[in-house]
Amino acid sequence: MTDNNYTSKNIKVMKGLEGVRARPAMYIGSTGIQGLHHLVYEVVDNSIDEALAGFCDYIKVTITTEGEVEVEDNGRGIPVEMHQEMKLPALQVVMTMLHAGGKFDQESYKVSGGLHGVGVSVVVALSEYLEVKVHKDGKIYYQRYERGKAVTDVIEIGETDRSGTIIKFKPDSTIFETTEFSFDYLTARLRELAFLNKGVRIILRDDRTGREHDFKYDGGIVSFVEYLNQNKKPLSPKPLYIEAKRDDLEFELALQYNEGYQENIFSFANNINTLEGGTHLSGFKSGLTRAVNTYIKNADLLKNEKVSPSGDDIREGLTAVISVKLKNPQFEGQTKTKLQNSDLEGIVNSVVYEKLLTYFEEHPAEAKAITMKSIMAARAREAARKARELTRRKSVLESSSLPGKLADCTITDPSKTELFLVEGDSAGGSAKQGRDRSFQAILPLWGKMLNTEKARVDKVLNNDKIQPIILAIGAGVGQDFDVSKIRYGKIIIMADADVDGAHISTLLLTFFYRYMRPLIEHGHVYIAKPPLFMVRKNKQVKYVFTEEERDEAIKEFGEKGVFVQRYKGLGEMNPEQLWETTLNPENRLLVAVKMDDAIEADRIFTILMGDEVEPRRDFIQTNARYVQNLDI
Incomplete structure (x- = not known):
């Protein structure tokens, strides 16, 4: 009582x-x-x-x-x-x-x-x-x-x-x-x-x-932008650097556009990474948008265009680092992820606008490249809007608003459900038969996956290999993605342990990182690790993941009469084996995809999936020794 x-x-x-x-x-x-x-x-x-x-x-x-x-x-x-x-x-x-x-x-x-x-x-x-x-x-x-x-x-x-x-x-x-x-x-x-x-x-x-x-970086945030863009194709030889001082405020900005389609902006206040942005970031975005649109208007670049660039269009391919240092910063909470000083927004907006217009006037070639990229992005945004509408109409027409190849689960609580993205129709068929239908959904993947590192959002939305993934997850894509609306708590990539499987996994991870990043940030993405060997003697069966484990199992069973099967692909497993080894939560091995270092993650995705060959060759040569049991 x-x-x-x-x-x-x-x-x-x-x-x-x-x-x-x-x-x-x-x-x-x-x-x-x-x-x-x-x-x-x-x-x-x-x-x-x-x-x-x-x-x-x-x-x-x-x-x-x-x-x-x-x-x-x-x-x-x-x-x-x-x-x-x-x-x-x-x-x-x-x-x-x-x-x-x-x-x-x-x-x-x-x-x-x-x-x-x-x-x-x-x-x-x-x-x-x-x-x-x-x-x-x-x-x-x-x-x-x-x-x-x-x-x-x-x-x-x-x-x-x-x-x-x-x-x-x-x-x-x-x-x-x-x-x-x-x-x-x-x-x-x-x-x-x-x-x-x-x-x-x-x-x-x-x-x-x-x-x-x-x-140790003597160039400060200019070196930061160069580091972020080192494997991309920049539109200008050097990053633009802007600095200003107002009373107790010190403001620094370094920015450089590249030929890619991703926006990459980092903001800091008194050296603290303001992950949720704040008034310094909003001031920068407003000043940038005003400057580019003013230049476009003055140069009369929209006379034959049906759309004008929005802030998102203008930031396509932009890499920028914003750093403010001030005496009395006002943060949201002790962990300081968002800056709230109200007077800061107008100051940063004004500085960025004035300095950028001056830069555009003094560097007409760079100004034209940036503004034309923004106009192209606006065209792509309009095409993407039409693609979204088409996708929505298609969703309404299709049964349950879900792709036809999806074998859905009966439970609807995302905290209890799993979506397996399975390489190939054969493995997808086995997975559909072997799964637990109550909480496991299967979506087979087929054909060549789009490299989203090299594609604008309109191409992504129109791609027939990616559309089913977007529909199945059910939370939108790109700027519209809302992680709270996902239909499955675990998104599990299931591909063969060979070069093609590794490539498909990397393509999917690139898509999630570029267009559904909160999936990774909130810990919803996993990679299934199917076994490489089955070791059997009479009724004794052991599934193992490495050659060392295989040899140990052979010794354990006694070498005489031992049968060893090497799985070259998921399609070689029957439904029961696939359940026992890769689907059953009690036995399976899943690798959680984490993002401890956003800067390094961005760099590696650019190296692996971007246009530059030399950095990719260096990366593979450096890291090849860490790869285990890859079937070439």
């Missing part, structure tokens, strides 16, 4: 960092893999703030063999003297108290990413232990914390001829779902920071594997 007496005894006051440990997601977004890596970003952001203030140009991040992360910089070092108000060493105040730090003192940091002053103290709270060493004024100072509490005093442990801070921590396994750090996750963020802070050297080292990256 519930006690109805609600008194002062029911009011709990959490001291120190207890509140952070009780509700960690409020501070770092989640206790999953993203929240885990957010701890590293909070520590690194402090070093970056030292770089922004002009006192640091070297940062090293190390993943240790013990599962710790160590962040070292050559900044000024956190102050260690006694804090007059708190009667504790300043180092301990910074490390163990929320809303304490130099970010609130306008003289120490004019611009800061860690604005809220909760960063490093949250890391202390959520770590099994954290150790800090401060090199300052010729001395080395040390303190250790365990689960949010200092367990040593600030002590002097040696002498030094340098300055800086070294923080090493191990996340608390009782709080996080996983405590294993990803080299690739960290690579993405640290590469960004190196681009955004020209001249700062950032090293990432993984002692578990020996992998290491050494980032």
Whole structure:
């Protein structure tokens, strides 16, 4: 029975960092893999703030063999003297108290990413232990914390001829779902920071594997755009760079168009990747659209056109990086994915408009290439609109608005359903017979799949191999795609383990990445891994995925009388075998398609499916040694 007496005894006051440990997601977004890596970003952001203030140009991040992360910089070092108000060493105040730090003192940091002053103290709270060493004024100072509490005093442990801070921590396994750090996750963020802070050297080292990256870009965000476009065909020799200063605002923009059809824009505020954009991004888009349309009007380029370019048309093939640095950024929440400073939009809009018009006047060849590309995109958009209408009319006419080859499932709850995209009619037929009809749908694929890396959206919508996939998934495509409307929680690519199968898988992944990216971002895409061998002796049967596993199974059964079948394709399996090995959730092996690094993902899709041959050859030669059991 519930006690109805609600008194002062029911009011709990959490001291120190207890509140952070009780509700960690409020501070770092989640206790999953993203929240885990957010701890590293909070520590690194402090070093970056030292770089922004002009006192640091070297940062090293190390993943240790013990599962710790160590962040070292050559900044000024956190102050260690006694804090007059708190009667504790300043180092301990910074490390163990929320809303304490130099970010609130306008003289120490004019611009800061860690604005809220909760960063490093949250890391202390959520770590099994954290150790800090401060090199300052010729001395080395040390303190250790365990689960949010200092367990040593600030002590002097040696002498030094340098300055800086070294923080090493191990996340608390009782709080996080996983405590294993990803080299690739960290690579993405640290590469960004190196681009955004020209001249700062950032090293990432993984002692578990020996992998290491050494980032330093003297060109800043211009180097960033060149990196993003390095395997594409640009429309101008160099990226356009725009910078402006207004009071406490610093604005930087680098942009370059390429011959492709994808928009690739990254926005940052005080070095933080604003994944959901904000006023700086909307200001840029408005200024760009105004500038291009003004130039088109002044040059009278639309006299014979029935359509005029929209913002989406104008951004086709655009690669851009926007970076703003301001004193008092207003973000949505602690994880800071959207910037909300209202005055920023008009400032950025005006700067971009004026600078772009000047650029167009001074570079008529580039201006013509960009504007004509926008007009072509507008034509394609109109063709795509007609294709969508045709697709919708076709959907209404067709039974259940679904493609004829789709064998649908009976359950309609997406959280419980699966769609298998199966290479070939033969394997598709076996899959239809072998599946569990209640929750597994089968869509056979046939013929040559379109390379969507080289196609505008109108060609994609009109393609008879892709239309059935769009209809089956049921959530639209491109700008209209809405991940909340998907009909299946798992989209599973099932192709042969040979060169053709690998090509089909890559074509499908390219399509999902370019036109249904939220499917990948939200973890809905998988690749089925059918076995390569069946090993049988009498009634004993084992399905295995590698030659080593095959040899082990032969030894286990005894070599005499053992029958081995190698599956060269899915079509060689009967329905029962396909269910047992590839469809049955209890036995099958699925590979989840993740996107830890959007920049690297974009680069690799461009290499694999774009026009440039040389980068693709280099990629294949570099990575061929990692391929296993590919049947050529």
